Amino acid sequence: xxxxxxxxxxxxxxxxxxxxxxxxxxxxxxxxxxxxxxxxxxxxxxxxxxxxxxxxxxxxxxxxxxxxxxxxxxxxxxxxxxxxxxxxxxxxxxxxxxxxxxxxxxxxxxxxxxxxxxxxxxxxxxxxxxxxxxxxxxxxxxxxxxxxxxxxxxxxxxxxxxxxxxxxxxxxxxxxxxxxxxxxxxxxxxxxxxxxxxxxxxxxxxxxxxxxxxxxxxxxxxxxxxxxxxxxxxx
Numbered sequence: 009x010x011x012x013x014x015x016x017x018x019x020x021x022x023x024x025x026x027x028x029x030x031x032x033x034x035x036x037x038x039x040x041x042x043x044x045x046x047x048x049x050x051x052x053x054x055x056x057x058x059x060x061x062x063x064x065x066x067x068x069x070x071x072x073x074x075x076x077x078x079x080x081x082x083x084x085x086x087x088x089x090x091x092x093x094x095x096x097x098x099x100x101x102x103x104x105x106x107x108x109x110x111x112x113x114x115x116x117x118x119x120x121x122x123x124x125x126x127x128x129x130x131x132x133x134x135x136x137x138x139x140x141x142x143x144x145x146x147x148x149x150x151x152x153x154x155x156x157x158x159x160x161x162x163x164x165x166x167x168x169x170x171x172x173x174x175x176x177x178x179x180x181x182x183x184x185x186x187x188x189x190x191x192x193x194x195x196x197x198x199x200x201x202x203x204x205x206x207x208x209x210x211x212x213x214x215x216x217x218x219x220x221x222x223x224x225x226x227x228x229x230x231x232x233x234x235x236x237x238x239x240x241x242x243x
Contacts, residue, residue: 010196011136011242012234018139018165019236022076026204026235027139028215030197031130031243032110034227037190041109044221047116052103062095063122069207070095070122076202080141080165082177090179091124108190113221114197121214123207124179124200128167129192130243132185135170139178139234142166148173149184196243197222204235 012029019025054060063070065085070092077084084092094115098104104115110127118125128137144162149172158176160166165178174183179200188195199214201207215231222229232241 009242010130010133011240012196012232013136013138014234014236014239015138015140016239017141019239021079022165022202023236024201024203024205026201026208026211026233028199028211029232029234029241029243030199030215030218030222031195031230031232032197032222032226032228033194035110035193035195035222036225037108037110037188037192039225041113041221041225043224044109044113044116047120047221048104048106048112051098051116051119055098055102062098062119063091064095064099065092067122069201069203069210072201072203072207073124076165077177080178081161081163082180087177087180089124089177090126090181091118091122093180095119095122108188109225110188110190110192110195110197110222114199114218117199117214117218117221120217121199121210123211123214125198125218126175126179126182127188127195127197128174128182128186129188130194130196131192132187133169133174137167137169137174139165139167142168142173146173148176150176151182151184151187154184 142160
């Protein structure tokens with residue numbers, strides 16, 4: 009089992025943080041996921057006909073993440089929160105990337121609700137996972153760049169296990185080691201807000217939507233919540 013911990017320093021710095029953990033075991037990533045395909049198509053059609061558009065940095069949900077990034081020393085217009093970057097890509101290209109059904113599912117939910125999302129292959133995680141400030145000595149290998157090693161800046165918020173950093177700039181980019189593929193069978197999906205007073209209900213609705221996309225393709229799914237009031241959960 010894997011514990012997720014929100015450290016006191018991060019909880020104190022971001023008292024409105026709330027993270028939904030949606031776990032799936034026995035995940036079947038090589039079969040068709042028609043509901044996920046339909047969710048992606050619905051977003052893209054809405055954008056094409058002008059009835060929907062992804063949130064941009066003027067939206068309070070995105071603006072809150074820009075404020076959080078600045079608080080830990082990252083320029084959010086140079087290094088954007090994941091949902092901001094994904095929404096900009098969708099607006100520019102008119103389509104979301106197709107990575108694999110599990111990744112496609114959380115991308116669809118992320119963009120629809122303007123909440124950052126990510127995932128870890130739990131079979132590639134070592135030890136427990138902490139959301140904490142980097143100390144400047146850790147290593148990080150970016151997704152898709154297995155021969156690259158970066159060192160997060162001190163004070164940057166990261167997810168980390170006992171072997172290294174799993175995300176940079178809280179949710180800007182995931183690590184290559186714990187990436188989710190079509191063969192990942194035990195996965196923790198994350199949805200995040202830094203303003204639970206305003207967006208907590210939205211986060212819970214998004215978590216239930218993602219849960220619904222995962223259920224037909226998993227042996228077991230669970231939803232947990234992590235925040236200052238409950239800083240640790242074991243999945």
